[in-house]
Amino acid sequence: MIYSKVLILDFGSQVTKLIARKIRExxxxxxILPYKTSFKKIIxxxxxxxxxxGSPASVHDKKAPEPDLRIxxxxxxxxxxxxxxxxxxxxxxxxVAKSKTREFGPSKLNKISNSRLLKNIKNNxxxxxxxxxxxxxLPSTLxxxxxxxxxxxxxxxxxxxxxxxxxxxxxxxxxxxxxxFLKNFLVxxxxxxxxxxxxxxIKQKIEEVKKLVGGNVAISAISGGVDSSVSSVLVSxxxxxxxxxxxxxxGLMRDNEVxxxxxxxxxxxxxxxxxxAGSLFxxxxxxxxDPEKKRKIIGKTFIELFDKESKKVSNAKFLVQGTLxxxxxxSVNVSGPSxxxxxxxxxxxxxxxxxxxxxxxxRDLFKDEVRDLGKALKIKR
Numbered sequence: 001m002i003y004s005k006v007l008i009l010d011f012g013s014q015v016t017k018l019i020a021r022k023i024r025e026x027x028x029x030x031x032i033l034p035y036k037t038s039f040k041k042i043i044x045x046x047x048x049x050x051x052x053x054g055s056p057a058s059v060h061d062k063k064a065p066e067p068d069l070r071i072x073x074x075x076x077x078x079x080x081x082x083x084x085x086x087x088x089x090x091x092x093x094x095x096v097a098k099s100k101t102r103e104f105g106p107s108k109l110n111k112i113s114n115s116r117l118l119k120n121i122k123n124n125x126x127x128x129x130x131x132x133x134x135x136x137x138l139p140s141t142l143x144x145x146x147x148x149x150x151x152x153x154x155x156x157x158x159x160x161x162x163x164x165x166x167x168x169x170x171x172x173x174x175x176x177x178x179x180x181f182l183k184n185f186l187v188x189x190x191x192x193x194x195x196x197x198x199x200x201x202i203k204q205k206i207e208e209v210k211k212l213v214g215g216n217v218a219i220s221a222i223s224g225g226v227d228s229s230v231s232s233v234l235v236s237x238x239x240x241x242x243x244x245x246x247x248x249x250x251g252l253m254r255d256n257e258v259x260x261x262x263x264x265x266x267x268x269x270x271x272x273x274x275x276x277a278g279s280l281f282x283x284x285x286x287x288x289x290d291p292e293k294k295r296k297i298i299g300k301t302f303i304e305l306f307d308k309e310s311k312k313v314s315n316a317k318f319l320v321q322g323t324l325x326x327x328x329x330x331s332v333n334v335s336g337p338s339x340x341x342x343x344x345x346x347x348x349x350x351x352x353x354x355x356x357x358x359x360x361x362x363r364d365l366f367k368d369e370v371r372d373l374g375k376a377l378k379i380k381r
Contacts, residue, residue, distance in 0.1 A: 002193075003028075003029040003193065003195060003196050004028055004029060004048045004186075004190075004191075004192035004193045004195075004196075005029055005030075005031070005045060005046065005047045005048055006023050006028060006029065006030040006031075006047060006048060006049055006050075006051060006186065006190075006192065007030075007031060007033065007042065007045055007047035007049070007050050007051070008020055008023075008030060008031065008032045008033070008050075008051045008053060009032075009033060009034070009035045009037065009050060009051070009052050009053065009067050009084075010032050010033065010034055010035060010053050010329075011035045011052065011053050011054065011055035011057065011065050011083055011084065011087075012035075012053075012055045012056055012057065012065070013053045013054035013055055013056070013082070013083070015054070015169070015171060015172060016032055016053040016054070016329070017032065017325075017326055017329045017330070018171040018172060019032075019051060019053060019081065019170075019171040020032050020325070020329075020366075021171075021366055022170070022171050022178060022179055022182055023182060023186065024196065024366060024369065025179065026179065026182065026183055026186065026187070026194060027194040027195060027196045027197065028186055028187075028192045028193070028194055028196055029196040030051075031045075031364065032053075032329055035052070035053075035065050035066070035067045036065070036067070037067070037068075038068065039068040039070050039071070042068070042071060042074075043074075047076065048076065048077075048190050048191070048192055049076050049077040049078065049079070049185075049186070049190045049192070050071055050074075050076065050077075050078045050079075051078075051079045051080075051081065051084070052067070052078065052079070052080040052081065052083070052084025052085075052087060052088065053081055053082075053083070053084055054081050054082035054083045054084065054130075054169065055082070055083035055084075057083065058083075058132065058133055059083070059086050059087055059090050059096050059133060060096070060098070060133070064087075066087065066091075069091060072091070072092075076162075076190075077161075077162040077163070077164070077185070077189060077190045078162070078163055078164070079164040079165070079166070079185060080164070080165045080166070081166055081169060081170065081171070082130065082131055082166075082167060082168075082169060083131075083133075084165070085135065085156070085165030085166055085167055086131075086133050086134075086135055086165075086167075088163065088165045089135045089138060089139070089142065089156070089165055092139045092141060092142065092163075093139035093140070093141075094135060094137050094138045094139045094142065095135070095136050095137035096133050096134065096135055096136065097133065097134060097136045098132065098133060098134075099131065099132055099133060099134045099152070104129060104130050104131075105128070105129060105130075106126050106127070106128060106129075106174060107126070107127055107128070107129045107148040107149050107150065107154070107168070108124040108125070108126060108127075108148070108149040109121075109123070109124065109125050109126075109127045109146050109148070109149075109154055109155070109168065109177075110123065110124060110146055110147050110148070110149060110154075111123045111145070111146050112144050112145060112146055112147055113143060113144065113145050113146075115145045115155075115157060115161060116161055116184055116188050116189060117145060117155065117157060117161055117164065117181065117184050117185060117189070118145065118146065118155075118181070118184070119180075119184050119188065120180055120184075121177045121180055121181060121184075122177075124149075125176055125177045126174070126175070126176050127148070127154065127168035127169075127170075127174075127175045127176075127177075128168055128169050128172050128174035128175045129148060129154075129167065129168055129169075130169060131167060134152050134153070134167070135152075135153045135156070135165070135167065136153075138153070138156055141158055141163075142156050142157065142158055142163065142165070143156060143157065143158075143159065144156050145157055148167070148168075152167065153167065154166070154167045154168055155167070155168070161185070161189045162189065164185060164189075166181075170182050197372075198365055198369035198370070198372045198373050199372040199373055199375065199376040200376070201373060202234070202237075202373065202376055202377065205234050205238075205361050205373075206234060206237050206238045207238075208361065209234060209235050209238035209239065209359060209361055210238045210239065212318075212359060213235070213238065213239055213242075213317075213318050213359060215242070216242065216315065216316075216317040216318060217242045217243075217244060217313060217314070217315050217316045217317060217318070218235055218239060218242065218243050218244070218316070218317070218318035218319070218320055218359055219243075219244050219245070219246065219306060219309065219310055219313060219316050219318070219319050219320065219356065220232040220235060220236075220243055220244070220245040220246065220270075220272070220319075220320040221246065221248070221302060221306050221319060221320060221321055222245055222246065222247045222248075222261075222265070222272055223247075223248065223250075223253075223302075223322070224247060224253050224257045224258060224261045225322070226322075226367075226370060226371060226374055226379075227322025227323075227324060227362060227367075227370055228320075228321070228322035229261065229264075229265065229322075229374070229379060230322065230362060230370050230373055230374045230377065230379060231320050231321065231322040231359075231360075231361050231362055232245055232265065232270050232272075232320060233265070233268050233269075233270055233374075233377050233379060234361045234373075234377070235320050235359060235361065236268070236269050236270045237269075240269075243270070243320070244273075244313050244316065245265070245270050245271065245272035245273065246272060246273050246274075246275055246305075246306065246309055247261070247262065247272045247273070247274050247275065248275045248277050248302065248305055248306075249274060249275065249276050249277060249278055250277060250278060250281040250298070251277070251278025251279065251281050251282050252278075252281060252282075252298075258274060262274065264379065264380060268377070268378070268379065275305060275309070277301075277305060280301065280305075281298065281301055284297050284301055285297055285298070306319060306356070307356070310356055316356065317356065317357060318356055318357050318358070318359045319356035319357070319358055319359065320358075320359045320360075320361075321358055321359070321360050322360075322362055322370075323358075323360040323362060323363045324362055324363070324365060324366065324367060324370065325362075325363065325364055325365055325366055326366060326367070328363060
């Protein structure tokens with residue numbers, strides 16, 4: 001099945017993943033890449049449109065982050081959100097100035113012009129603002145669609161609505177009409193198909209695993225949660241008995257969780273070996289208070305154990321992990337504007353001498369999408 005693709009270029013906003021999440025809720029595929037992604041890679045992705053995220057940076061900074069501006073010549077729709085909108089206005093010839101009063105919080109959206117962007121959205125609906133810069137003058141190619149209740153330009157677009165800038169944040173729940181606004185842009189203007197269904201990805205995921213692993217042996221690192229369980233079942237369906245599964249009882253799990261998950265996995269053809277390592281984990285975590293250090297310790301211990309177990313399995317080449325899309329997003333630094341939110345044991349802290357390559361069948365999915373996939377696989381928890 002062919003899916004529409006929405007590419008989100010991240011400028012360091014800590015709510016960028018909410019943009020992707022909101023779009024996925026519309027059953028449209030979206031993915032996030034750093035703003036500095038090469039023009040060549042963007043072309044290879046063949047996105048139906050591009051969204052520029054917000055940022056803690058200012059367009060007035062000496063080294064204000066910018067994407068490769070050749071994206072403006074791709075003849076595909078582009079939307080800028082907050083910083084992204086200010087950047088679009090500036091590079092197209094408009095003027096951005098420091099706000100006399102920083103807008104932060106709810107603001108009524110006052111319609112100025114008719115636009116498909118505001119279909120089924122009432123005048124004076126509540127939007128959410130968070131910005132210190134303001135677009136004060138638009139280039140001749142753009143027009144004002146709406147203003148905030150304080151008179152600032154809140155939404156602008158080209159005549160054909162293929163270039164759009166919004167000062168409010170449609171991705172946050174505080175903007176009551178956010179999902180409708182994104183739908184208007186993505187479906188009515190871009191022409192995206194609403195056919196992204198995670199529950200229907202089983203066959204595709206199995207084929208991807210087969211292609212990656214081939215005839216090799218893989219080890220599955222099952223933690224007992226939905227992510228690693230779904231990953232293991234998927235890989236088992238792809239390579240059968242060449243998957244060797246282990247469950248690490250870390251001593252940190254819910255009471256009787258290991259006893260409950262093992263029968264479920266066995267009923268689906270996955271036969272895990274249980275490694276009792278509670279004393280090891282608890283010993284290493286003793287006296288550690290910092291959450292980031294704890295994550296690193298847990299991740300390192302996990303990998304050490306499976307590296308050790310892999311030596312007991314003949315010709316093991318791959319390690320299965322339940323890495324999710326938010327794990328990947330949060331562990332990437334876009335280089336400058338923001339810091340890494342947090343590291344994750346399955347995308348950070350892996351030892352350089354790890355002997356296994358990774359299989360991450362859920363790497364492009366959000367948690368609820370994994371649950372949908374689990375239901376389709378008939379995993380009952």
